[in-house]
Amino acid sequence: MxxxxxxxxxxxxxxxxxxxxxxxxxxxxxxxxxxxxxxxKGDLSSFDVEFLSKFDVVVVSCCTLSAKKLANGKCRKLSKRVAFYAVDCRDSCGEIFVDLQDYKYSKKKQDETVECDLKYPSFEDALSVPWRALHRRMSKLYYAMRVIEKFEEAEGRSTGEVSIADFSGLLKLKKEICTAQSLNESQVPDSLLKRLVTNATEFPPVCAIIGGILGQEVIKAISGKGDPLKNFFFFDAFDGKGIIEDISPK
Incomplete structure (x- = not known):
């Protein structure tokens, strides 16, 4: 860090x-x-709804699975709309989650300005979507990140407190989750999991890329102009690709 x-x-x-x-x-x-x-000062989970009401945008990073769900849930309890972002970087990979709730914005289409409306699911609702219901070309990073988060949660670890010594445990958990989700294990490559835990620290160039994209999205949310990201973004420096995935309950 x-x-x-x-x-x-x-x-x-x-x-x-x-x-x-x-x-x-x-x-x-x-x-x-x-x-x-x-x-x-204080643990993120200790901040109440009233504290979060001071903000128009909440961005959390390096948080556990439960902390992200809790913070996002508190934002949704407010009478006003608070944009929520969760960001994580592991090795040469990064992920952004976006929840703008019921979001109205404008964009230019040819010579006119068009009003648009998007509905976002919460972080918890997005993760509740069965893996078998996702499209076949879903980013493998989505699955790998969820397996590592679940492992950290089960082991009582803080975010990033994994290493190659945990690899066999991760593979066991991956098998259990894939079986429960009716997903072929090949969708969560062992090589990707190994890379993410071998170098669990953040990679500065990836942090810069993810941070730049996140900054643009925050400006869009505040200004109400331009197509916002919905609702996951994944980046892997290994192939240089950035992928947007809409993971929402039907």
Missing amino acids: LSSNFLIPPDENVYSGKTLAELCCNSLKDFNPMVHVSVE
Whole structure:
């Protein structure tokens, strides 16, 4: 994490007793002199609905499966619409999830402006879609990310706390999940899982790509202009491809 974050000072003496957010705060202030930047201490799960009501957009990263579901659920309980994004980077791969709830926006079509309406599922509802119901060319990263998340949750690990030593356990869990989901195990390649856990740390160039795309999507959500991403984005530096998948209950 520290090696992939250019916002953190290179002086290790400043690390002691500080959270990642605190380490990044001063650099963010320098980059955004016209913006109020502050740090709120505490575990994400401890922040209540009222706290999240202060924001128009909530972005969470490096969170456990349950933390993402909880934060997204709290955003949906608010009387106003709060855009929610969950982002993860593992090795040379990245994933973005988007929930804009009931979202209205405008886009230009030839010489006129067209009003559009999209309905997004929550993170929990999206993950509830049976794998056998997804199209045959679904991004394999989607399946691999879910297997690793489930493994971390079952083992009581924090996000990214996996290594090659866990590979046999991951393969066992993959088999169990694929059997339960009636999905051919080849859709979750062993080679992809191995790559994601062998180098579980974030890869800076991938963080930059994912961060750039995420930033564009946040601007779209705030401005209400342009086609937003719905509802998953996957990137793998191995082949250089970025893929958008709409995973929504029917």
